[in-house]
Amino acid sequence: MPELSLAMGNDFADLGPTSTRVRNFLGVCNAPDAASFLADLVIEELVTNTIKYGYDDAGAHEIDLRIAFEDGRLLIEVRDDGRAFNPLEQAAPDTTLPAEQRDIGGLGIHLVRQMTDSVVYERRDGRNVVRAEKTFPIG
């Protein structure tokens, strides 16, 4: 399975260049536009959460990404060395509430869950590992 591994810092400025590299890789794999969009979304939401809430110090950390695509199947893995945190335990936002009363917390992970086939979290070797998968129709 063709695979891209890359590392980024815990810095919002790294998100743009990371997105470009991921989209370029998926373009080479002839992945559909929807797969590129989804990879972008998953990385943006998970990494934003990690940068904002994941660390007890203000130092530099590395966030590792792995993206693979073959036969319509997209896999995205995000690993960080922040404090143990399972984003899947976050309560889903009530998207049926009138927008006046809406609290936006948890929306990012809600979107990731809704748009993928599966999202799995594990704490492995002192790191948070989140793996998301989605299969797209080939045609």
Added chain:
Amino acid sequence: MKIEERHEGPVVVLSIEGRLDHAGSEIFDAHVTKLIAAGEQKLVVDFHRVGFVASMGIRALIKPYQALAPRGGKVAVANLGDSVRSIFQLAGIDQAVPIYESVDAAVAALS
């Protein structure tokens, strides 16, 4: 993120180009906050040149809606691509921030 602004009667049309990600949403939010502070009440956001929206982008649209709704103001969006449209629908904000097929239709609805 590039924002072009034009006025069509009482409606401000914002044509944005780029990504409504973390960085883009902050720029958009700052722009819209200034417009609302200046007294604008009706906003149409043209998504024709927006290929990506994350949850921060949704937040940047709900915020002006929440500010404007109590004083009778409105926010609408137009020209959404398929992926962007599904984000709006999954976030459940299409009830508050209606989606139109074209800027003209959105402007007509808000005027």
